[in-house]
Amino acid sequence: MTDKIEKLFKFISNNRKYNKALQEKYYRSIILPYKNEKEKIISLLYHIANTQSQPKIDKLSEFYRSIITEDNSLKSFQEFIEKINPNGKSNFESVYKGMLNQKGWGPKTSALISKSIFHLHNGKYSENLKIWNDVPKLIDENDSFYLPVDAVIIAIFKKLDNSIKWDFNKINKTLETKYKGQQIEVWDDLWFWGFITQNGSGDNRAFEWNENKYWVLKESDKDKMKIEEIKNKCQEFLEIFN
Template identity: 35%
Template sequence: MLQRPKPISDLFAFLSQHHNINIEVQHGFITESLSPSRLEDRAILLMQKVLQTQSQPKLDPICNFLKEVTAAGAHRSFKAFRDFATESGKYELIDGLRRQDGWGPKTAALFVRNLGYIELEPTLKNKFWPDTSVLAGDNLRLPVDRVITAVFEALAPRLPEGPSATIAGINEYLHDRLCYRDQELLIWDDLWFWGFITQKNAKGGPREHGWNEAKYWAVPHAPKDALSIGRIKATSDKFLELVS
C-alpha cells in the first residue's frame, strides 16, 4: 500500500477541507473569462488570460498560436482544440499544448486545470465547450510557479526524499511517486492561493512565510468583507503551521 509522507497527507487534508475557498476564487476568474457573447471568443479569452499570467509573455508567438487556433477552428469545441494541441493524439494534452507557440509547462497545466473547473461546474460548462472532458484520463498536472516551489522549499526539511523544487520535480513527486490524480490535483492547485497570501519577498534570500494582507487584497475574486478576511487569515495560520 502506498505510504504518503505525513506532512504531505496533512497538507492535502487541509487543502481538501478548505477547497471551497479557492473554488470561489477560481470560478470568479473563469466566469470573467467567459464573458464574451460568442463561444469562440470565450475560448480565446480564456487562453489569453492564462497566457498573460506569464511574467514576460511573448506576444509574437502568442499571436501566431491564436491565429492558428482560429484558422483551424480549434476554438469551437474541446475535441477540435484537443486534436489541434495534441496533433490528433500524437501527444498527451498538456504535453502537446506546452509545445505550442507562446506556451510552456506551467501555462499548459493552468489552462487544462481551468478546463477541469469548467467541467465540474454546470454554470461554467453551460457557457463553454459542451464536450469539455479532462478530469478522467490523467490529463491534469500542477501548474507550478515560484509560489508553489517556495512551499516545497519550506517543507524540504520534513521531506527527506522530497522533490526538487521545480515544475518537473514537484509534478513527478505528487503525480508519479505519490499517485495523486485528476480531481486530487485540482485540490493540490490550492497551494498557490494559500502560498501566495502567506509569502513575502525577501531581498537576497528565501521568501518569508507569514500572512500578507497586501497580497490577499491583490487576489481578484477573493472575498473582501471583514468577516471573510478574518476567517481566511485564521485559516492561513493553520496552513503556515503545516508548511513552516
C-alpha cells in the same frame, strides 16, 4: 516531508470553498462577456498566457494568429484537441501536451489551461461557464493531470525540504507517487494559500499572513469578517510547516 505533504493535502481538501469562490469570479470575468465557443476559449488562452512573468510576445503572436485566423470554429473540445494536438485523445493530458507544443507556452501555462478547462466543465462551477458539451466531467484514472507549478509553489516545497532542487517536473513527479487525477486537481488550491502567506521574493520569502497580497487578488472577498476567517485559516496552514 511525507507527513507534512499529507497534512497539506488534508488542509486544502477541507478548505476548498475559499479558492473555489475566488476562481468562480475569475472564470466569470473571462467567459461571460463572450457569446460563442471560439471567443470564450480564446479569451481563456489570453488570460492564462498573461500570467507569465516574461511572456514571449513574438511567439505568442504567432500562436494567436494561427488559432484566430484559421477557418475553424472550435465548437467542441474535440475540435480544440485536433487544433493543438492532432490525433490526440479527448482528455486533459492531450490539452497539456498539445499546449506545450504551441509557441510561447510553457509547462505552467499549459497545465493552467488543462486545469481551467476541467474546472469550467466538471459540474462544480456555474453551468453558464461551460464552453463545450463534450469535455469529460471527471479525470480518468488513465489520464494525466499536472499541477501548474510556479515560484509560489516551488517556495512551499523548498520550505518542506530545501535540499532538493524543486521545479515543475520534480514537484509533479513527487505528488504523482501518491496522488492521481482528481487528487492532483485538489493540489491546485495550494497556490492560493501559498500566495497569501508569503512575503518577499526568491529565496528570501518569509512565510506569514500577507494581507496586502490578499487585497491585490481582484476576485478575493473583501468582507472584513471573511478576511479574518481566511487569516485564521492561514495560521492553520502555516503551522503545518513547523
